[in-house]
Amino acid sequence: MKVSAVRALFAVANRPEIVSLAGGMPNIHDLPLGDIASNVAEMILTNGAKVMQYGSGQGEPRIREQICDVMALEGISAHPDDVMISAGSQQGLDLVTRIFCDPGDVVLAESPSYVGAIGTFLSYQAEVVHVAGDDCGIDPDALRETVARLEAAGRRIKFLYTIPNYNNPSGITQPWERRVEVLGVCRELGILVVEDNPYGLLSLDADPVPAMRSVDSDVIYLGSFSKTFAPGFRVGWVLAPHAVREKLVLAQESATLCPPVFSQFAISTYLEHSDWQGQIDAFRTMYRTRRDAMLKALADHMPPGTSWTHPIGGFFVWVTLPEGIDAQAMLPRGVDARVAFVPGAAFFADGQGARNARLSYCFPPAERIIIGVERFADVVRNELDVLDIFGVRAPTKHPQAAGPGAETY
Numbered sequence: 001m002k003v004s005a006v007r008a009l010f011a012v013a014n015r016p017e018i019v020s021l022a023g024g025m026p027n028i029h030d031l032p033l034g035d036i037a038s039n040v041a042e043m044i045l046t047n048g049a050k051v052m053q054y055g056s057g058q059g060e061p062r063i064r065e066q067i068c069d070v071m072a073l074e075g076i077s078a079h080p081d082d083v084m085i086s087a088g089s090q091q092g093l094d095l096v097t098r099i100f101c102d103p104g105d106v107v108l109a110e111s112p113s114y115v116g117a118i119g120t121f122l123s124y125q126a127e128v129v130h131v132a133g134d135d136c137g138i139d140p141d142a143l144r145e146t147v148a149r150l151e152a153a154g155r156r157i158k159f160l161y162t163i164p165n166y167n168n169p170s171g172i173t174q175p176w177e178r179r180v181e182v183l184g185v186c187r188e189l190g191i192l193v194v195e196d197n198p199y200g201l202l203s204l205d206a207d208p209v210p211a212m213r214s215v216d217s218d219v220i221y222l223g224s225f226s227k228t229f230a231p232g233f234r235v236g237w238v239l240a241p242h243a244v245r246e247k248l249v250l251a252q253e254s255a256t257l258c259p260p261v262f263s264q265f266a267i268s269t270y271l272e273h274s275d276w277q278g279q280i281d282a283f284r285t286m287y288r289t290r291r292d293a294m295l296k297a298l299a300d301h302m303p304p305g306t307s308w309t310h311p312i313g314g315f316f317v318w319v320t321l322p323e324g325i326d327a328q329a330m331l332p333r334g335v336d337a338r339v340a341f342v343p344g345a346a347f348f349a350d351g352q353g354a355r356n357a358r359l360s361y362c363f364p365p366a367e368r369i370i371i372g373v374e375r376f377a378d379v380v381r382n383e384l385d386v387l388d389i390f391g392v393r394a395p396t397k398h399p400q401a402a403g404p405g406a407e408t409y
Helices: 033-051 061-072 088-100 115-123 140-152 176-189 242-256 261-273 276-301 327-336 366-390
Strands: 083-086 106-110 127-131 157-162 192-196 220-224 236-239 316-320 356-360
Touching: 033 261, 061 083, 061 220, 061 236, 061 261, 083 088, 083 242, 088 115, 088 157, 088 192, 088 220, 088 236, 088 242, 106 115, 106 140, 115 127, 127 140, 140 157, 140 176, 157 176, 176 192, 276 316, 276 366, 327 366, 356 366
Parallel strands: 106 127, 106 157, 157 192, 192 220
Antiparallel strands: 083 236, 220 236, 316 356
């Protein structure tokens, strides 16, 4: 087990003088907290003996029905019996890995991929092998080549892990045509797909792209209320084929007996009595403003040779730094300059990502984002000055592409 690079930054990033562009914490200040408090209080008064008791290992029936309504917004047709509640989608990912992976198995993952997923896979002694991609996500040809190479070496592949909507950390979204193509390759080669979709409804420029699970019922789908409502309740879910769901419930019962009952009822009450779709629209407007502030600040302040993605949803921008700069080595200077970011190497299991950094626009207000990017750009320029003084930086003629809408200066 390894310390998450994001969690390791929390103590520093929470200092008031630091502008944190590091964590993926959603902004929940705009939630109708008064209404939520009243509804939860009423829930306790009328049903307290039940909501504070043990529950089912699979999760409460009512919230599983409501989750099916939520997933329908992404084109998924599901039955509540095939949904299992988890303590956030992170626990769902852990349980999926637990029932599928033996030591030495291979998990395929995007390049780059979610640091929390990489840590989970490694904790079960699986090997993470990254599949190369482009500005549309996973490259189907690279997927074929990677599978062929691993199978020729006698390796056992358990599943492909992917975040097709607004990937964490890259912000890249797989277009619908690419999703269908990737699914086709996986069906042909017998590769299970695990689709992680915590940001799916947080599209900022258009309607959400339908989930991969919407066209393939064999896909294991992970969802969460952490980004579209509040992370403190720790409620996520797994939608899986029936036989897999049965094993997941057994694993859940051995891990926690049951997922948090109080949290399930609290979120169910919120979905029942609040305009949750209107709240998601409000979140989308707010995050759009913050994303636009970050992209403009990057264009205004970053030095030549830098490029970045242009996310159409989610929380993150993926920055590729000029040749010769190591984001991990630069991090202490960033903290000294009162800005926090996550070095890109955290999102790879094989040493890639030295020139990359993940910047998050979800939590700070727009004016703080601009200040943070200005400080980040100053740190990068100082790094370049040092490299030029000591003559160790090679000029970059063709900066690395950074994804959809990437801009290079």
